[in-house]
Amino acid sequence: KKLVAGLLTGAMMAALLTGCAGSGSDKSSDAKESYTIGIEQFAEHGSLDNCREGFLQGLEEEGIKEGRKAFANVSKYIRITASSNFGNIFSIVVASVFLPFFPMTSVQLLLLNLLYDMLCLVLPWDNVDEEICARPLEWSGRTLGRFMRFFGPISSFFDIITFSYLFFVLCPSVCGGNFAALAEGGQLRFIAVFQTGWFLESMWTQVLILHLLRTQKVPMLQSRPSRPVMVVTMLGILFFTILTFTPVGTLIGLTALPLSYFGFLVVIVLLYLLFVTLAKGRYLKKYHELL
Secondary structure, X not given: OHHHHHHHHHHHHHHHHHHHHXXXXXXXXXXXXXXXXXXXXXXXXXHHHHHHHHHHHHHHHHHHXXXXXXXXXXXXXXXXXXXXXXXXXXXXXXXXXHOOOOOOOHHHHHHXXXXXXXXXXXXXXOOOOHHHHOOOOOOOHHHHHHHHHHHHHHHHXXXXXXXXXXXXXXXHHHHOOOOOOOOHHHHHHHHXXXXXXXXXXXXXXXXXXXXXXXXXXXXXXXXXXXXXXXXXXXXXXXXXXXXXXXXXXXXXXXXXXXXXXXXXXXXXXXXXXXXXXXXXXXXXXXXXXXX
């Protein structure tokens, strides 16, 4: 038994070392090297021939298609999340220059990102357009950076509009005066209203932009998301919104907002989605691909 175990261990080590050496040599070879996947048949027989052809046909039709579908859904998450985070960071930098307080606390940002990522766990079950599955997709940091720089500042632009509305309109009307004129208690209330307003706006836009940038086509009309994606994202928006009215929301610095804010929120989100739709058309016209 020891002899057999030693021989098996030696064979495994040899295979491992051979694989490592092969992977090192691949780096110097052509990056577009192709690989063939198949089976080897040792005997000729009609049934075996049919099995072999069926295996190859199934691999080509379903295996490759499923692989491209999985890659497309992963690419959706990475690109959309990267552009959203880039926009949020830029918005925080701008707000920190002009505001006397942080637009959102670190706990609120962590909670926002955590719940958003939990919603994105359903993306592997999303539908993928046939045009995307018909060709191999390329992963490139260059295209990721281009996507992030193109769509990220759009969300920052609407964040700044939201900042202005919250600081100059909503918060003074709710708290009874401008921030500098309020006492300490009033200023804390002012900050809570402001942070809750941006928390909701950021969450609504981050979740809804998934539907807009998940496809090159017109969402809902020409390309519908899968039912799990639709249900989870809509429930996520509802949960996020209700959270601000609960004791848990109060514990992390959020507060209930007046109904007038939600009228503004609906308008600003619709304008944001419209602007991103126009920007997506321009992006596709210039670069001929989205994912």
